[in-house]
Structures are given as C-alpha cells and as structure tokens.
Amino acid sequence: MLFRFRSGFNAGLIFSGALTILLLGSSISFAPSVNARPSTADPRDLELLQGYLDPAPGGMDVRYAWTIPGGRGEGVRIIDIEVDWNLSHSELIDKTSSLLIYVKGVDQRPDLNMDHGTAVLGEIVASDDGVGITGIANEARLGLINPLKNEGSIQVADAIDRAASALRPGDVILIEQQTVGPRFDPLTGRGLAPVEYEPAVFDAIRAATDSGIIVVEPAANGLDNLDDAAYRGAFDRTHDSGAIIVGAGMPPEGQFGPGPDLAATDESNYGSRLDVQGWGRSIVSAGYGDLRRQGQNNTYTDSFGGTSGAAAMIAGATACIEGIIKARGRAPLSPVQLRQLLFTTGTPESPDVSRRVGRRPDLKAAIAALDSQPEAPVPEISNASYSESKGRLTIDGRNFIPGESAVEVDGTRVRKAKYPAGFYELDGTTSRIITKGDITDLLPRGVTVSLTIFTPSSGKRSNVFPFRRD
Numbered sequence: 001m002l003f004r005f006r007s008g009f010n011a012g013l014i015f016s017g018a019l020t021i022l023l024l025g026s027s028i029s030f031a032p033s034v035n036a037r038p039s040t041a042d043p044r045d046l047e048l049l050q051g052y053l054d055p056a057p058g059g060m061d062v063r064y065a066w067t068i069p070g071g072r073g074e075g076v077r078i079i080d081i082e083v084d085w086n087l088s089h090s091e092l093i094d095k096t097s098s099l100l101i102y103v104k105g106v107d108q109r110p111d112l113n114m115d116h117g118t119a120v121l122g123e124i125v126a127s128d129d130g131v132g133i134t135g136i137a138n139e140a141r142l143g144l145i146n147p148l149k150n151e152g153s154i155q156v157a158d159a160i161d162r163a164a165s166a167l168r169p170g171d172v173i174l175i176e177q178q179t180v181g182p183r184f185d186p187l188t189g190r191g192l193a194p195v196e197y198e199p200a201v202f203d204a205i206r207a208a209t210d211s212g213i214i215v216v217e218p219a220a221n222g223l224d225n226l227d228d229a230a231y232r233g234a235f236d237r238t239h240d241s242g243a244i245i246v247g248a249g250m251p252p253e254g255q256f257g258p259g260p261d262l263a264a265t266d267e268s269n270y271g272s273r274l275d276v277q278g279w280g281r282s283i284v285s286a287g288y289g290d291l292r293r294q295g296q297n298n299t300y301t302d303s304f305g306g307t308s309g310a311a312a313m314i315a316g317a318t319a320c321i322e323g324i325i326k327a328r329g330r331a332p333l334s335p336v337q338l339r340q341l342l343f344t345t346g347t348p349e350s351p352d353v354s355r356r357v358g359r360r361p362d363l364k365a366a367i368a369a370l371d372s373q374p375e376a377p378v379p380e381i382s383n384a385s386y387s388e389s390k391g392r393l394t395i396d397g398r399n400f401i402p403g404e405s406a407v408e409v410d411g412t413r414v415r416k417a418k419y420p421a422g423f424y425e426l427d428g429t430t431s432r433i434i435t436k437g438d439i440t441d442l443l444p445r446g447v448t449v450s451l452t453i454f455t456p457s458s459g460k461r462s463n464v465f466p467f468r469r470d
Contacts, residue, residue: 046132046133046284046291046292046300047132047133047134049284049302050133050134050284051251051252051255051256051279051282051284052123052136052251052278052279052283052313053134053136055364056347056360056362056364056365057252057261057262057347057360057362058251058252058261060136060313060317060360060361060362060363061362061363061364061365062136062316062317062320062363064363064364064367065320065321065324065363065364065367068324068327068367069324069327069328070320070323070324070325070326070327070328071320071323071324071327071363071367072128072137072138072139072140072320072323073125073136073137073138073139073140073316073319073320073322073323074139074140074323074326074327075323075326075327076137076140076141076170076171076172076319076322076323076326077100077140077141077142077143077166077167077168077171077172078124078125078137078140078141078142078143078171078172078173078174078315078319079100079101079142079143079144079145079163079166079167079171079172079173079174080117080120080121080124080142080143080144080145080174080176080315081145081146081147081156081159081160081163081173081174081175081176081177082113082116082117082120082146082147082176082177083105083107083113083116083117083146083147083148084107084110084113084114084116084117084146085114085117085118085120085121085144086114086115086117086118086286086287086296086297088297089118089121089122089286089287089297089298089299090127090131090132090297090298091122091126091127091132091133091135091286092118092121092122092125092126092127092286093297094127094129095121095125095127095141095142096121096142096144098141099142099143099144100141100142100143100166101143101144101145101162101163101166102143102144102145103144103145103146103159103162104146105145105146105147105148105149105150106146106148106149106150107146107148108148108152114287115287115288115289115299115301116176116287116308117144117176117287118285118286118287118288118299119283119285119286119287119288119301119304119309119312120174120176120285120308120309120312121135121142121286121312122135122285122286122287123135123136123283123285123304123309123312123313123316124136124137124138124140124142124174124312124315124316124319125137125138125140125142125316126138126285126286132286132298132300133284133285133286133300135316136313136316136317136319136320137315137316137317137319137320137323139323140172140316140319140323143163143166145159145162145163146159147159147177154177156175156177156195156198156201156204157198157200157201157203157204158204160173160175160201160204160205160208160215161204161207161208163208164204164207164208164211164213167208167213168212168213169211169212169213169331169332169334169403169404170212170213170214170322170325170326170331170332170333171213171214171322172213172214172215172216172315172318172319172322173208173213173214173215173216174216174311174312174315175195175205175215175216175217175218175243175311176218176308176311176312177195177218178192178193178194178195178218178220178221178222178307179192179193179194179195179197179198179201179220180192180193181193181197181220181222181224181230181231182230182231182232183224183228183230184222188223189221189222189223190222190223190224191222191223191224192220192221192222192224192269193220193222193224193226193231193234193269194217194218194219194220194226194235194245194269195217195220196217196241196243197231197234202241205217205241205242205243206241206242206421208242209241209242209243209335209336209402209403210242210402210403210418210419211403212332212334212335212402212403212404213335213403214244214318214322214335214338215241215242215243215244215335216243216244216246216311216314216315216318217241217243217244217245217246217311218245218246218306218307218308218310218311219245219246219247219248219268219269219270219271219274219307219357220269220307221248221267221268221269221306221307221308222267222269223266223267223268223269224269224270225269225270225271225355226269226270226271226272226273226274227271227272227273235271235272235273236272236273237272237273237421238421238422239421240421240422240424241421242335242336242339242402242421243335244275244276244314244318244335244338244339244342245273245274245275245358246274246275246276246277246278246307246310246311246313246314246358247264247268247269247270247274247276247277247280247307247310247356247357247358248264248265248267248268248277248278248279248280248281248305248306248307248309248310248357249261249262249263249264249265249268249277249278249279249280249310249349249350249357249358249360250262250263250264250265250279250280250281251279251280251281251282256279256281256282257281257282260350261350262277262347262348262349262350262360263349263350263352263355264277264280264350264352264355264356264357265280265281265305265306267280267306267307268280268306268307268310268355268357269307270355270356270357271356272356274356274357274358275339275342275343275358276314276339276342276343276346276358276359276360276361277310277349277357277358277359277360278309278310278311278312278313278314278360279305279309279310279313280305280306280307280309280310281305282302282303282305283301283302283303283304283305283309283313284300284301284302284304285300285301285304285309286299286300286301287299287300287301287304288300288301288303288304289301290302290303291303314342314361317342317361317363318338318342320363321333321338321341321342321363321366321367321370322338324367324370325370331404331456334401334402334403334404335402335403336402336424336430337401341366341369341370342359342361342366343358343359344369345361345362345365345366345368345369346358346359346360346361346362346365346366347359347360347361347362376455376460377398377399377429377460378399378460378461378462379397379398379399379400379401379405379453379454379455379460379461379462380397380398380399380462380463381395381396381397381451381452381453381462381463381465382396382397382398383395383396383397384396384451384465384467386443386467386469390438391437391438391439391440392434392435392436392437392438392439393407393409393414393434393435393439393443393451393467394432394433394434394435395407395432395433395434395451395453395465396431396432397431397453397462398425398429398431399429399460400419400429400430400431400432400433400453400455401429401430401455402419402424402429402430403419404455404456405417405433405453405454405455406453406454406455406456407433407435407451407452407453408451408452408453408454408461409439409442409443409449409450409451410442410449410450411450411452412442413454414435414439414442415437416435416436416437417433417434417435417436418433418434418436419432419433419434420432420434433453443467443469444469445469445470446468446469446470447468447469448466448467448468449466449467449468450464450465450466450467451464451465451466451467452464452465
C-alpha cells in the first residue's frame with residue numbers, strides 16, 4: 001500500500017477584516033497502491049473504488065438509497081460555498097450547465113482551489129453516465145457561490161444569506177470554509193475552527209436552519225478539541241446553529257488505508273458538538289489527476305480527504321434522504337430532525353470517544369427508520385407570555401417543528417418566528433417558539449385572543465390556548 005500526502009496548509013490564505021479564513025484546500029490522504037487500482041477496461045472502474053457508496057459499516061449504503069424513489073436527491077437543491085470549481089469537467093458539466101445560482105467571485109489561487117471544489121462536487125453530483133465515478137446525490141440540482149470578493153475579503157455570512165434566499169426547506173447548503181480559533185497556530189495550522197465560530201456566520205447559519213434549510217459544515221482541519229475551555233462554549237449544544245457539523249474519520253482498513261475504521265483522522269477537529277463523520281481519507285472523486293488524467297477536464301483522484309471531503313459526503317447523504325421524503329409527498333425533515341436521524345441510525349464511531357467525530361451515516365438504516373416513523377404528533381400549547389418591550393410572544397408546549405410550526409392569533413398566521421436552540425428535543429421537535437417582529441397589533445390590550453400552533457407538513461393544529469394581554 002502507498003501513503004500519499006497532500007499538504008498545502010497555506011492554500012488560499014485570505015485575510016478578512018480581523019479574521020483569517022483558511023480555505024479547505026489541504027488534506028492528508030491515504031490512497032490505494034497502484035496495484036490495487038482497477039483496469040480501464042470497465043467504464044465504471046472508478047466507481048468500484050468509491051467505497052463510501054458501499055453498504056455499512058464501511059460505507060453509507062448509498063447504492064441502496066438509489067433504489068428508492070427520490071434516493072438520488074431528486075427535487076433537492078444543493079449550494080456549495082467555496083472559491084472555485086472546474087465547471088467543464090466531464091463528470092460535472094451536465095450539472096454546471098444549468099446552475100440554480102452561480103456567483104463566480106474571484107480566485108487568487110486557482111491552482112490550489114479549483115481541484116478542491118471539483119473534488120467536492122464530484123462526490124455529490126458526478127454524472128451517473130456509466131463512466132468513471134458517480135455522485136451520491138447525482139440528480140440534485142446544483143448552485144455555486146464563491147464568497148471571495150474583488151477587494152480580497154471573504155464574506156461567508158453574506159454567501160450563506162444569498163444561498164438561503166435561493167433555497168426552500170429541505171434543500172442543502174454546504175459551507176466549504178474554516179476559520180481561525182482561539183488557539184490558532186499559523187506555523188502548524190493547529191487551531192483552525194468551524195467557520196460558525198465567527199458570530200456573523202453563526203447567525204447566518206441559524207437563520208438558514210430556522211427556515212428549514214439543511215446546513216452542512218466541516219468541523220475544520222484544526223487538530224483541536226472543540227470542547228476546550230478556550231472556545232468559551234462556542235460549540236456547546238446549548239449554543240446550536242442547527243448545522244450538521246462533520247468530522248473526518250478513517251475509512252475501513254485494507255484497500256482504503258491502515259485504519260482503524262471510524263477513528264478520527266489526525267487533522268480533524270473533534271468534540272461533543274460533532275454530529276456525524278464522513279471518510280477523511282482515500283476519497284475517489286473528480287479533479288487533481290493523481291489517479292487518472294486524460295486531459296484537464298477528465299481528471300480523477302483517490303487521495304481527497306480531510307473534513308472538506310467528509311462534509312461533501314454528508315451533504316450528498318442529506319440530499320438523498322430529503323429526496324426520498326419529497327418523493328413520498330411529505331414535508332421535508334427539519335435540520336434538527338435530519339441531523340438526529342443520521343446520528344441515531346448511523347454506524348457507531350470508534351471506541352476512542354476522547355476524539356469524538358460522530359457516527360458514519362447508514363442510509364439503509366435511516367430509510368428504514370423513515371418507513372417506521374409514527375404519525376406526526378399534534379402540537380400542544382401549555383403556556384404563553386408577552387414581552388411589552390419587544391412586542392414578541394413566547395409560546396411553550398411540545399411537538400413544535402423547528403422552521404415549520406407557526407403561531408396563529410385568532411387564525412391569523414404570524415409570518416416569522418424563531419426556535420431557541422436550548423429547547424430542542426431528541427426527536428427533532430422543540431418546546432418553545434418566539435415570534436419575530438412586533439405583533440402588538442394582533443394582541444389588543446384587554447382582549448382575549450385564541451392562540452394556536454399549526455404545522456403545515458402534518459396538517460396538525462394545536463389546542464386553542466386563550467391569551468389576554470392586560
């Protein structure tokens with residue numbers, strides 16, 4: 001077997017105000033030996049090396065999802081936020097020729113960034129054309145946003161807001177960015193953090209997930225413990241953006257490396273906030289050309305990895321699940337529901353919980369759990385209170401769906417609401433909703449009104465709760 005290392009810590013180093021963003025251009029990968037590579041006689045030879053498509057526990061059982069209507073991501077939109085891509089690559093051109101949104105931006109180092117973006121997209125949407133590789137959610141519709149501006153600043157929060165405005169509940173944003181944490185060492189790269197460590201980015205992610213959009217975020221290649229006191233609780237579950245934070249794990253030992261399977265890779269951040277893991281080594285995808293090169297638009301790698309490769313894998317998996325949900329005529333899973341589903345049905349991680357990077361999704365098990373889900377519960381209101389200073393109504397109860405359940409006052413729907421992270425339940429519901437904006441006009445002083453909570457996807461409406469603003 002052959003170890004191949006792709007370093008590049010300084011790839012795409014960009015200064016943004018007081019913060020430094022390091023694009024996810026570095027990976028440390030384990031590739032199969034030359035002798036393990038298949039012959040070019042089989043046009044699908046490279047798909048045979050996509051072990052992450054294989055059944056669990058080694059892979060995510062993606063091929064099983066493909067047998068289910070919607071299981072290729074049909075009806076789901078995915079927007080990738082990073083700097084560059086080869087839009088003419090043979091595996092991608094079918095998708096890139098009809099993009100949902102395309103913000104080109106600028107790229108100061110296309111020699112470093114273009115292959116990275118190409119490999120990310122190859123994992124997710126590479127064409128199922130009988131040749132080369134096949135993307136996990138190859139029927140999803142694609143959008144691309146480069147957050148790098150002409151003046152050299154990188155505006156990730158703005159890119160998230162722009163992506164969210166083009167998406168619907170159940171669609172996916174993949175944020176291929178990382179930032180500097182409180183213990184960042186510019187000499188080694190240690191201490192890089194998930195990009196939501198920046199407050200503006202956290203707020204943008206939270207706004208997207210509150211609206212029902214799935215956000216997938218790499219844990220970053222910082223070799224750091226996100227539970228460390230230096231982070232001041234930024235990655236505590238009580239401070240939850242709603243994103244799926246993805247760690248990088250080792251693939252099965254043997255053809256894909258030395259293992260141990262499911263253990264954290266050396267560079268991946270780790271901690272209790274990480275939800276799931278993807279492969280962080282030996283990812284076969286488009287780009288680079290170390291596995292095969294037949295012109296600049298027909299290149300392949302078997303050494304992609306890191307948390308960026310892992311996050312792309314999870315973005316594809318989320319699109320498969322949401323596609324199946326849509327094909328069944330059901331409302332999409334909320335970000336918290338989907339996150340919980342992938343975790344509870346996933347393959348347990350390495351016994352070494354000191355470096356927790358989450359579970360590896362098992363799409364067959366996740367789909368089985370969908371099949372057995374009971375009828376949606378009826379929301380219930382147990383208490384309501386009103387803030388005179390803010391004009392906001394707080395409703396407590398149970399079985400509220402984040403991003404979907406809506407407050408009604410005498411049958412009039414309040415258009416905007418927020419769902420505080422500290423009230424989320426394990427089943428993906430929440431027990432508190434707070435209206436956004438001043439709704440004083442709906443609550444005349446001294447008049448008793450009827451409050452209800454309505455969940456459109458299930459058609460369920462809560463009990464009527466009388467409320468009087470004195």
